[in-house]
Amino acid sequence: MSPVLAGVLQLLALIAALALAYRPLGDHMARVYTSTKHLRVEKWMYKAIGADPDAEMRWTAYLRGVLAFSAAGVLFLYLLQRLQGSLPGSLGFRSIDPDQAFNTAASFVANTNWQSYSGEQAMGHVVQTAGLAVQNFVSAAVGIAVAVALVRGFALPRALGSARAGDTPIRTGFVGNFWADLVRGVVRILLPISVIGALVLVACGVLQNFSGIHGVGQFLGGTQLWNGGAIATQEVIKLLGTNGGGYFNANSAHPFENPGPFSNLFEVFLILVIPFALTRTFGKMVGSVRQGYAILATMAAIWLGFTALMMWTEFHHGGPAFDLAGGATEGKETRFGIGGSSIFAVTTTLTSTGAVNSFHSSYTGFGGGIELLGMQLGEIAPGGVGSGLYGMLVMAVIAVFIAGLMVGRTPEYLGKKIGTREIKLAACYILITPALVLGFTAVSMALPTPKDSMLNSGAHGFSEVLYAFTSGANNNGSAFGGLSADTTWFNTTIGLAMLLGRFLPMVFVLALAGSLAGQTPIPKTAGTLRTEKPLFTGLLAGAIMIITGLTYFPALALGPLAEGLAS
Amino acid sequence: MNNSVANTARLLGAGLRALLVLTVLCGVLYPLAVTGAAQALFHDKANGSEIKADGRTVGSELIGQRYDLPLRKGQKTPEPDLRWFQPRPSNGLGENSVNTQHELLLSGATNLSGDSKELIAQVKDAKEAVIKDNSTASHKVSPSEVPADAVTSSGSGLDPHISPSYADLQVHRVAERNHVSMARVQALVDENTEGRTLGFMGEPRVNVLRLNIALKELTAGGRRLLTHRQHA
Numbered sequence: 001m002s003p004v005l006a007g008v009l010q011l012l013a014l015i016a017a018l019a020l021a022y023r024p025l026g027d028h029m030a031r032v033y034t035s036t037k038h039l040r041v042e043k044w045m046y047k048a049i050g051a052d053p054d055a056e057m058r059w060t061a062y063l064r065g066v067l068a069f070s071a072a073g074v075l076f077l078y079l080l081q082r083l084q085g086s087l088p089g090s091l092g093f094r095s096i097d098p099d100q101a102f103n104t105a106a107s108f109v110a111n112t113n114w115q116s117y118s119g120e121q122a123m124g125h126v127v128q129t130a131g132l133a134v135q136n137f138v139s140a141a142v143g144i145a146v147a148v149a150l151v152r153g154f155a156l157p158r159a160l161g162s163a164r165a166g167d168t169p170i171r172t173g174f175v176g177n178f179w180a181d182l183v184r185g186v187v188r189i190l191l192p193i194s195v196i197g198a199l200v201l202v203a204c205g206v207l208q209n210f211s212g213i214h215g216v217g218q219f220l221g222g223t224q225l226w227n228g229g230a231i232a233t234q235e236v237i238k239l240l241g242t243n244g245g246g247y248f249n250a251n252s253a254h255p256f257e258n259p260g261p262f263s264n265l266f267e268v269f270l271i272l273v274i275p276f277a278l279t280r281t282f283g284k285m286v287g288s289v290r291q292g293y294a295i296l297a298t299m300a301a302i303w304l305g306f307t308a309l310m311m312w313t314e315f316h317h318g319g320p321a322f323d324l325a326g327g328a329t330e331g332k333e334t335r336f337g338i339g340g341s342s343i344f345a346v347t348t349t350l351t352s353t354g355a356v357n358s359f360h361s362s363y364t365g366f367g368g369g370i371e372l373l374g375m376q377l378g379e380i381a382p383g384g385v386g387s388g389l390y391g392m393l394v395m396a397v398i399a400v401f402i403a404g405l406m407v408g409r410t411p412e413y414l415g416k417k418i419g420t421r422e423i424k425l426a427a428c429y430i431l432i433t434p435a436l437v438l439g440f441t442a443v444s445m446a447l448p449t450p451k452d453s454m455l456n457s458g459a460h461g462f463s464e465v466l467y468a469f470t471s472g473a474n475n476n477g478s479a480f481g482g483l484s485a486d487t488t489w490f491n492t493t494i495g496l497a498m499l500l501g502r503f504l505p506m507v508f509v510l511a512l513a514g515s516l517a518g519q520t521p522i523p524k525t526a527g528t529l530r531t532e533k534p535l536f537t538g539l540l541a542g543a544i545m546i547i548t549g550l551t552y553f554p555a556l557a558l559g560p561l562a563e564g565l566a567s
Numbered sequence: 568m569n570n571s572v573a574n575t576a577r578l579l580g581a582g583l584r585a586l587l588v589l590t591v592l593c594g595v596l597y598p599l600a601v602t603g604a605a606q607a608l609f610h611d612k613a614n615g616s617e618i619k620a621d622g623r624t625v626g627s628e629l630i631g632q633r634y635d636l637p638l639r640k641g642q643k644t645p646e647p648d649l650r651w652f653q654p655r656p657s658n659g660l661g662e663n664s665v666n667t668q669h670e671l672l673l674s675g676a677t678n679l680s681g682d683s684k685e686l687i688a689q690v691k692d693a694k695e696a697v698i699k700d701n702s703t704a705s706h707k708v709s710p711s712e713v714p715a716d717a718v719t720s721s722g723s724g725l726d727p728h729i730s731p732s733y734a735d736l737q738v739h740r741v742a743e744r745n746h747v748s749m750a751r752v753q754a755l756v757d758e759n760t761e762g763r764t765l766g767f768m769g770e771p772r773v774n775v776l777r778l779n780i781a782l783k784e785l786t787a788g789g790r791r792l793l794t795h796r797q798h799a
Contacts, residue, residue: 001763001766006763006769006770010768013767013768045588049581049585051581051585064578068575068579068581069585069586070582072583072585073586075583091666091669093666120672120673121664129595129598131594133593138586138589179585186592191592191593194597198601199601199604199608199609202601202608202612203609203612205612206612207613208605208606208613213669214615216624217624218625218626218632219625220635220648224627224632224672225672226671228615232605233597233598234598249661250722253676253722254725255629255725255726255727256630259629261763262769264768319681319682320682321679321681321686324690324691324718325715326714327714329716329719330681330690331722333722334655334728334729334730335728335770336770340769340770361679361680362680365682455678455679482678482680
């Protein structure tokens with residue numbers, strides 16, 4: 001069997017597995033976020049938090065909950081790293097420096113998991129297990145919660161608050177309870193899948209122990225020193241929560257994180273399963289699963305198209321070093337091959353995960369461009385857990401607006417009018433990330449010192465910097481590893497890009513949710529755009545490509561396109 | 568104003584309490600429970616898939632290692648010990664730069680791009696070395712025979728595998744250096760070649776450590792036979 005055919009078969013097996021999980025998981029998640037019952041363990045947790053899980057929140061209260069919880073997360077994780085030197089169970093590792101501790105805390109709370117440290121030499125058991133891995137759970141749960149709040153904005157038939165005298169019906173819709181959404185996401189979705197997934201990974205060979213630093217005898221004498229740890233339990237949520245921060249420097253290329261071809265496909269499955277299934281949850285909650293399928297079709301088409309392109313360019317291996325070697329195997333592991341590496345690379349960059357099983361900097365010029373463009377789409381195909389769905393729904397709002405302009409009708413989506421306020425919020429959402437990416441990249445290129453961090457020169461060096469801010473602001477976290485990002489400049493600016501790139505869009509999404517939830521739905525007429533039809537899927541995909549293309553083309557031309565065309 | 572400060576403090580308090588509760592659940596109970604189950608169900612795998620040979624641990628099945636000659640005086644980079652099958656290059660593998668009280672393996676890739684002069688030079692040098700090392704008096708290796716994995720570094724720098732074609736390429740040399748027949752060495756390579764998982768996942772590969780253990784058994788057996796004959 002040729003490697004190309006094997007790659008295609010792996011892709012088909014993956015699609016089959018995702019299809020099998022789509023309905024049960026999507027329906028389960030819809031039940032989780034609409035159920036009125038609380039589990040006993042959840043009741044204890046609400047008591048400890050001091051929150052009433054049945055209190056309905058307006059979008060402002062919901063947002064305050066998101067921000068307060070995330071601020072607490074940044075603070076806690078920062079202190080945990082700063083105190084590592086004096087914490088027991090830390091392998092005797094030093095405390096992390098302030099700028100790097102800020103960067104890492106921002107990174108994990110923002111679901112980005114950009115890492116300017118090398119896990120195995122910097123972070124001990126306590127920080128990895130009780131700090132970083134916990135944020136992998138909760139930042140994912142926050143993402144899903146915000147997406148569900150937006151879905152409720154579309155789904156709720158009327159503003160619950162509008163009945164009270166003195167309330168203006170607009171902007172007063174309720175969007176759910178943040179604490180309940182957070183706790184349920186962890187307890188009923190992420191944790192159960194993680195327990196099973198972690199054991200599957202251990203069965204494949206991923207470490208799970210607390211044995212500390214461990215010396216292992218070698219074939220020709222001498223020893224290798226490595227640190228063990230709770231790796232499988234962190235690995236599974238790193239992928240399931242589309243976080244991406246590796247226990248080891250080599251991330252999922254390290255054999256102890258990803259031991260073989262099966263674990264590799266399983267890890268890709270874990271990354272994709274929630275973001276895709278959330279479209280089913282969305283469909284269920286708005287009362288038409290076909291609306292969910294239309295969103296799913298857009299996501300899947302982009303993901304599949306990018307994967308096909310990536311396989312083509314990597315098997316074709318353009319580039320002087322690869323021509324000489326006879327294949328683009330630099331930075332790729334033998335057990336995964338080109339096919340397994342390409343599938344992982346596209347999946348990780350299209351989902352805001354940022355885990356890598358092969359090193360993106362050593363992909364072909366066009367391969368690197370596909371990875372960059374994948375992130376620049378805004379992480380929506382299928383995107384991060386929750387963030388993928390809300391990003392795609394914002395694009396859907398833009399798409400119906402464009403369609404409305406073409407036919408001269410007031411745009412509407414799922415029975416809600418897309419008015420001036422909604423369009424303003426959606427426009428702010430799509431502008432914020434490119435502004436961060438291009439602004440920080442431009443400043444870094446203009447200043448004299450940040451350029452010293454580039455490993456490669458010329459177009460590829462520019463790509464390293466562009467990639468870093470694209471990855472940070474889009475909350476991806478993967479790196480064109482050549483950049484030496486552990487400098488005060490990059491730790492601080494990428495840290496800011498990650499926080500602003502995560503939480504400013506959430507402000508606009510929740511404001512949009514509140515605005516929609518305050519509207520009484522309008523009845524469907526003959527002139528209503530059928531958003532569950534293939535025509536809309538095409539329109540949506542087109543809108544995404546055009547908006548991203550116009551935003552980033554000049555920057556892409558200076559980096560990967562210049563490199564790809566030169567080779 | 569006072570009210571809003573109090574409200575913010577109350578909200579932050581709730582956020583902190585939520586974080587602590589979830590930390591106990593996801594950061595303490597979950598990893599401990601799974602570690603317990605993993606240690607009970609998959610003890611060897613949860614602890615690093617170590618391999619024993621001749622009664623001592625010789626490494627992990629999953630982690631690549633070097634098969635080099637001891638450093639001579641004044642030598643900086645070790646030379647490969649050509650009696651053994653050689654792994655892929657690992658130019659991205661590092662040594663730890665923080666917490667240097669331990670000499671930890673630092674996994675990593677070169678991160679060099681396809682048009683990098685440094686990578687071109689690395690590939691060129693590696694190719695020449697592979698050709699030189701594997702050419703014997705009776706067998707000349709041609710550049711087109713050298714597979715890509717033999718001259719490129721992996722992502723982790725710890726790739727435990729090589730492609731079957733790189734293993735095949737080394738058979739002439741290994742047989743000559745160990746004074747065993749090529750057929751027997753080739754048989755070892757074939758026995759230690761893993762196909763794709765379920766026929767389509769990943770790539771065919773050879774675990775270098777397992778192959779070298781088998782080679783050691785073969786040559787030790789051969790040597791015993793040789794001494795036996797001399798006595799007779």
